[in-house]
Amino acid sequence: MSSRLPLIALAVSAFAIGTTEFVVMGLLQQMAADLDVSIPAAGLLVSGYAMGVVIGGPLLAMATARLPRKTVLLVLMGVFIVGNLLCALAPNYETLMAARVIASLAHGSFFGAGAVVAGHIAAPGRRTQAIALMFAGLTIANIFGVPAGTVLGQALGWRSTFWAVTVLGIVALLVMARYVPRLEAMPPPRLGEELRRVLKPQVWVALGMTVFGFGGVFAVFTYIDPILTHRAGLDEHAISRVLVLFGVGATIGTLVGGKLADHRLMRSITLLLGALCVFFLCFATLMDSPAGAVVGVFLIGVLGFAANPGLQTRSMQQAHDAPLLASTLNQSAFNLGNAGGAWLGAAMLSHGAIYPQLSYAAAAVTAGGIGLTLLSAWMERRGLREAAAC
Template identity: 40%
Template sequence: MHQHAYEGQCAAEETRRASAMPTVKYPKLTLLALALGTFAIGTGEFGSNGIIQLFASDLDVSIPVATYAITAYAFGVVIGSPAIILVAARANRRTLLIGLIALFLVGNGLSALAPNIELLVVCRFIAGSVQGAFFGAGAVVAAYVYGPGKGGKAFATVMGGLTVATIAGSPLGTFIGQSAGWRVMYWTVVAVGLLAGAALVAWLPRTDELRGNSIANELRALRRGNVWLMVAVAALGISSIFAVYTFIGPFVTDAARRDASVIPLALAVFGLGMAVGNQLGGRVADRQANRGLTWGYGGVLILLVLIGVAGGDLAILLPCLFGVGATMMFAIPTIQVRLTGFAPDAPTLMGALNLAALNLANSLGAIGGAVTLDAGWGTLSTVWAGFVLTAAGLILYIVTIARRRPSPVPPVLEGNAAEPHPRQLIRSTPA
């Protein structure tokens, strides 16, 4: 009798859990639509780096002036995305994502038409303002599809499109720009964006469970010290990925003394590492509070030393490039889970801040590498700048955040308590 009672209780519990899970008509297609959106965004971002010489020549400006367009995109992510999240705080995440992809089309379409560098800078800022907001809102929708406790996996899914962009989208965009002109590259990005927009309209679930938040809640999250500590940890730690990625070309041609034709291979190897690390990191982030970050940062420190000491050998450089991409991306889902654990009532804004931190890391890594090169320390010296920055991020995390517990998940504000609101779906695993 006791056995039957126990089995009945188990069955009841399974029924309760099943009823609490969201019902999505096309879950795999929903996730595909989100990844396609981030693929389009990533192709536009990384593809711009590959055509900078082309639009500099066409618009009759120097390379340093042309880099203002790249910098403007980063400012769009850092400043524009959080601003959009605050303005559209109450919007349904489905509506927000569709609106963001429309703004993405405007930014890239106008980029293709820009008659001078000044307007191109403005257009790249508009395009960049979409990125962080899209990743944040996309992570909320992905978490809704996966169900409770899968915030890391959800963010990794959304990031998956970006990692594919580094492997295929960026090289293809650069090739199109070189073959048909830089404006055609941006029109190609628009075409991919249109496809992503159609997929979002067709496959994103229509439900009030994806409703937005109040501006007051979003702003309240910005007053939490742990949030800003995590942003600092991300900006410092992830910078080493850019202290390497930015200088892969010189690593191959100057340090390893190989032909420039090897550079695309090195970039692809790095991108493959990012894709692998992203998927593994998403799984670890949902199970361990700290391991994804501490293992990721610790692993990349070892690899940076190997590159700095023996990176002149291509047989060592290529595996290390794969490893740097993998270990850094292994840490990023944990950063997202910890951020949203400290502000569970503002997951979309936390996603935007995570992307903002990554763009700050881009600047820090590139600047740090430039400093070591200007000092005359050699081509591979950029990795030591990355080593110092990542070590600082790891130490800051261990000393200030690693043992802190996330904020308690707020109660359901509306609806049936058995059905979790999306704000509950991206949460940190307790320390």
């Protein structure tokens, strides 16, 4: 059997997960009005999902460590389907928040288990390409899934978007059940040993780099719907087209950032986070112009995602002896940044802040990521000096 069908099934699953994670931002005002809550409260639906990933990822990774990977994938996709079905049926804000958390529980562990499966079914010499194909589903979700979900939600109501994601999840589940092979039994991970290895200070500094380096993006981007309509004066129906630009920018940023990180890892992270910090300071003014806001959304994609490959590499580099927990903790770190950024924006707006001030706050959060990057580099140099002295 060709390895393409199971990889396509994994990519479709990743596409569904990426769509449901980010689509709330394109429907924020509609959901707030329908649920009779404020825009900051609706923005916390992003934080709720992200915190589910933060907490659920490591716990589910450890709980399912001894199960066959195909079984894990099918169970997690089942949880994802149930969560999105509950989102579509949610009668109120509180139920929707709980449903978002349920849907998110599958996120971190799915990509950890999916990477293992993709690597094992890949043709010889194509392991990295196979894993990249699975993760491409997330990228495509930003380019097509989120804008399409926004258009669907604007036309038929936000619940229709979650119905569509539910159907997509069912399709992915059936294709995985049919085409993903049952791998030969693998030795179970030594969780106690992995836990000891991820307690190293450099691992936590690297995870902190990810949290702060990515957190600023969501302090602004969570509220991009009202920013584009209230500040830039764009029509609501233009939002989906602008979100396509964000997805294209995120793809470009990820590819360019990956090449830069391969060349000089820590220097590239520092420079890219520095460029992002400067951009946020400028975006506070740009968002009042339609053209400036549209260009700004594209640049949020480029600069906001350019450092991600380097941040991911740094986390994996420092926790290389704990592959199971390293992969899930890294997903948790990115989503803790998502949750913290969205929460910060909600708290500021609830206390009377205006949207340009969110951009200044995002710059401050990103500056924290730069500081942790410099600290990590210093700790590494000190460790090398001490090793040489011995």
